[in-house]
Amino acid sequence: MAQILQDHPPQGASSTQPQDYPHYLSQLGAIHALRDELELTPQQYRRLLQRLTGSTSAKYMTPEERERLIAFLVLHRDLSDLAARTQAALEHLNASFGLVGGEVAMAKEVYLNGDFLTRTQASLESIIAMMRTRYGDDARLVCASEEREVDETSLKLEFVA
Secondary structure, eight states, X not given: OHHHHHHSOOTTOOTTOTTHHHHHHHHHHHHHHHHHHTTOOHHHHHHHHHHHHSOSOGGGSOHHHHHHHHHHHHHHHHHHHHHHHXXXXXXXXXXHTTOBTTBOOSEEEEEETTEEEEEEOXXXXXXXXXXXXXXXXXXXXXXXXXXXXXXXXXXXXXEEO
C-alpha cells in the first residue's frame, strides 16, 4: 500500500507538502476501518462513495470529501448501534411484562385520561399503535402498573391524549 500511495499521492498533496500525507493516511485508515466495521460489500462501498462524493475511490477524494465520508460512516455506525440497543431494550421491557417472543402472557386494561376503554390480550406495541391511530400522536403512555388479583395478573396501561 505504501508503494501505491507513493505512486499516487493524495489529491492536492505534493512532495513539497509532506505534512498532508500523515493526515491522508489517517483518513484512509479510518474510512477502511469503518467500512469493515459496517460490513459493506465492495459494491455497496463504491456506490456509497459515488453518491456522497462523486468518486469511487477514497484515494482520489479531497480531504473535505474524505471527512464527509468519515462523518457519514460514523453516524451510520452509531445509529446502527442505537437501533440494536433499542431493540434489546424493547425485548427486555416486553419480557418484564410477560411478553416473550410475541406471545401474550398477560391481560391488559387500557385507560384514557382516567376512563376505562378496554381489556385486551394484544401486545404492548399493538396497543400503543392503536391508541396513536385512534387518538393521534399526542396519545402517550404515562403509566404501566401491574394489577394482581387472586388468580390473575393484568397490566394497567394509562394513556393521556
